[in-house]
Amino acid sequence: xxxxxxxxxxxxxxxxxxxxxxxxxxxxxxxxxxxxxxxxxxxxxxxxxxxxxxxxxxxxxxxxxxxxxxxxxxxxxxxxxxxxxxxxxxxxxxxxxxxxxxxxxxxxxxxxxxxxxxxxxxxxxxxxxxxxxxxxxxxxxxxxxxxxxxxxxxxxxxxxxxxxxxxxxxxxxxxxxxxxxxxxxxxxxxxxxxxxxxxxxxxxxxxxxxxxxxxxxxxxxxxxxxxxxxxxxxxxxxxxxxxxxxxxxxxxxxxxxxxxxxxxxxxxxxxxxxxxxxxxxxxxxxxxxxxxxxxxxxxxxxxxxxxxxxxxxxx
Ligand code: SF4
Numbered sequence: 001x002x003x004x005x006x007x008x009x010x011x012x013x014x015x016x017x018x019x020x021x022x023x024x025x026x027x028x029x030x031x032x033x034x035x036x037x038x039x040x041x042x043x044x045x046x047x048x049x050x051x052x053x054x055x056x057x058x059x060x061x062x063x064x065x066x067x068x069x070x071x072x073x074x075x076x077x078x079x080x081x082x083x084x085x086x087x088x089x090x091x092x093x094x095x096x097x098x099x100x101x102x103x104x105x106x107x108x109x110x111x112x113x114x115x116x117x118x119x120x121x122x123x124x125x126x127x128x129x130x131x132x133x134x135x136x137x138x139x140x141x142x143x144x145x146x147x148x149x150x151x152x153x154x155x156x157x158x159x160x161x162x163x164x165x166x167x168x169x170x171x172x173x174x175x176x177x178x179x180x181x182x183x184x185x186x187x188x189x190x191x192x193x194x195x196x197x198x199x200x201x202x203x204x205x206x207x208x209x210x211x212x213x214x215x216x217x218x219x220x221x222x223x224x225x226x227x228x229x230x231x232x233x234x235x236x237x238x239x240x241x242x243x244x245x246x247x248x249x250x251x252x253x254x255x256x257x258x259x260x261x262x263x264x265x266x267x268x269x270x271x272x273x274x275x276x277x278x279x280x281x282x283x284x285x286x287x288x289x290x291x292x293x294x295x296x297x298x299x300x301x302x303x304x305x306x307x308x309x310x311x312x313x314x315x
């Protein structure tokens with residue numbers, strides 16, 4: 001694999017609340033190569049969005065390293081931090097909420113260029129028009145306001161905004177979950193085409209395994225602030241090693257239930273609180289295969305084969 005574009009090494013992020021310490025991330029290691037798509041899946045509250053915030057440097061980390069192009073961004077401040085910001089951009093789940101309702105689409109797209117002092121007014125106008133074409137919208141859209149656009153059009157504008165500064169990585173945090181199924185397919189295909197033409201990498205976060213499989217080169221599965229399985233898409237999909245990944249896959253809706261590859265695996269109970277994660281393996285309270293060892297000893301993330309990692313005593 002190429003040298004990583006983004007690398008998280010043993011990253012922990014804990015939030016101190018009145019109820020106690022929330023262990024949002026606990027020793028998470030991940031990397032993304034240039035032009036690669038890493039899919040990140042798991043239930044709500046597993047830490048996926050905290051990984052996104054760490055990648056965007058929207059939150060500090062308590063321990064560990066976050067490197068972008070080899071530079072440590074976890075400790076960067078001031079100019080060094082500002083210089084790295086354009087390299088990583090984000091597409092949001094709710095474009096209606098993330099676009100300024102009072103600004104025109106043109107003003108919204110031009111804003112990052114103004115902040116980062118790119119080009120003169122004419123250059124910026126032409127880049128706005130080109131970017132609208134790039135996401136398959138008419139340049140006339142620049143004069144409209146967000147409320148005049150459909151949900152799919154607003155999401156294309158959000159993608160265009162993320163592209164304005166020529167990022168190397170786009171973090172897509174549940175970027176298509178709010179869209180209708182037909183529009184969702186169009187936006188996913190647009191993201192794939194942009195990756196092909198521009199060579200961008202994606203950190204693609206979703207609770208929807210089918211979408212993650214469609215988009216990703218590799219898949220990482222998170223549970224209660226830890227990565228429990230990580231590997232190439234087909235290895236994770238066809239040679240699943242972790243009981244939690246198996247349960248997620250079995251629970252995913254299938255267009256052809258009769259062809260379901262895996263027997264339905266029912267997970268016991270709810271996701272435990274990250275305020276007080278279970279001892280040993282964090283999944284043991286819901287795992288049908290749990291043994292005494294699982295309750296008392298935390299499994300390490302171990303390599304199986306060339307590039308398939310799993311955190312399970314029985315794998
Ligand atoms: Fe289940 Fe034990 Fe593996 Fe955890 S370590 S996933 S409890 S079998």
